[in-house]
Amino acid sequence: MAPSKKKHASSKPCIIPGGFTVLSLQFSPDSAAQHQLFVKEHKVRAEKSSGRPLDRTLFVLNVPPYCSEAVVKKLFSQFGSVQSVELRDHPGSSKESGPKLSKFFRAADKKGFNVGYIVFQSSASVSAAKSHPHDVPLVVCTELHPVRTGVQKWIQEYTQSFVQPDKLQQIVDSFMEGYDKRKEEEAERQRKEAEQQQEDEEGWVKVTRGHKGAKARPHTEAANQRTLQKEMRKKKRKELMNFYTWQHRNTQKEHIADLRKKFEEDKQKIALLRVQRKFRPY
Template identity: 85%
Template sequence: MAPSKKKHASGTEACVIPGGFTVLSLQFSSNSVAQHKLYVKEHKVRAEKSSHRPLDRTLFVLNIPPYCPEDVVKELFSQFGSIQSVELRDHPGSFQQSGPTLSRFFRPAEKQGFKVGYIVFQKSSSVTAVKSHPHNVPLIVSTEHHPVRTGVEKWIQQYTQTFIQPEKLQQMVDTFMEDYDKRKEEEAERQRMEAEQQQEDEEGWVKVTKGHKGAKARPHSEAANQRTLQKEIRKKKRKELMNFYTWQHRNTQKEHIAELRKKFEEDKQRIALLRAQRKFRPY
């Protein structure tokens, strides 16, 4: 039998469970009796090529409780080294960033529940320090220097944060619109450059270049546009023909059903007539 990966900690050793996860104890305050368990592991997904999660400096964390938002998680793990970024998600997955970063006032409300986290440190030694942390030395969530509100105080704080000054809101809207206009100008400039590169030369040849990712590059010439138009016309006619055949088949079915109903009524009348003409003859 292969030896277990779990180390029986004697007070100064880390607790490693099967799967390579290190167990960390989490305690809300120094006076709390109950403890929560976090499971951490070095992030080593080779398929992920994003620079936002470097393989040697990213820590993957499971079972993060709802009372630990990003700032609390950053404060908890900052004792192991300087932190570059903290990302909390509902489910593990690759890094996806589409479009501009929206303000918290324009983002939908987040789901309240346990989350997974990706913590990127400034140095790779910080990940090693987290993995070697003794499991019987809990991490304190709420301290005197960084208190965490709960209960009614938390609800009052969340309600107060929903209000925003009109000047600040106007500033965020202006910033978003400036970024939007900048992106639109860059997109228009890119399309103009592609159109110039795909112009016909003197002999009628068209240079086809690769467009942005996810787009199909095709020549922007009169002949190519005419071929595309003819193709769309043929496709439309073929669709109309298929619709006609479908209507014809449906009409044939209706006629067949009507004929069956008519025959059924005639049979009923014939049976009724035979019953009326029948006479009882005992001998």
């Protein structure tokens, strides 16, 4: 019997230059077309965010528009428990600073291909995703988890665009409570910094010794602002006094002339006192 010419599945991961592993993506089980995802372990030295731990974060490229964060979480849950999913239109640092705004107060997301950051509960899940065979595609739309596209997706997005007034009022009230709380904390922090760095009349700052092992307190924004204002006042007085170079020279000449005049007057006073001295022992 002649050997079969049919190519068997390699069951091995496909790794391309750059360290990326290629994962096949299929929209439905009966779909003939496949999409390619490129995944890599997220390792950035400058990344200090706790939301993207370096040993448990998977970086994904070429995420199609029909894959939402919920869909991506469902797809990669087969490799392990997923902690969080973040989709963005371009790579960048984590957006942890500042309050998390509701979707009603954020700009509309761009429609197109995205990049993703998938955080797993275990670091072994990252290795499992990278070692997934290239010839075993990940299926997006199934009977248990259908994904809407086309007109059905537009109808769903249009329906979800409406919001009830009471729900919107609740979101606004929650945001304002958090805003007031942050303002109070900021005012309290500035008050404590001002008390710790009070200057006396001559500009000296009292420095107290902290407990053993305490790090040096960095310059605060309030202290830097006071120092900058003081320097600006000095510079302004100097500019007003000596606006031109010739004014500075004339000021120096007048000061020297005043000193010489005062010296001559003092000499005349001393000579006059000597003449008026009545007691003469010799």
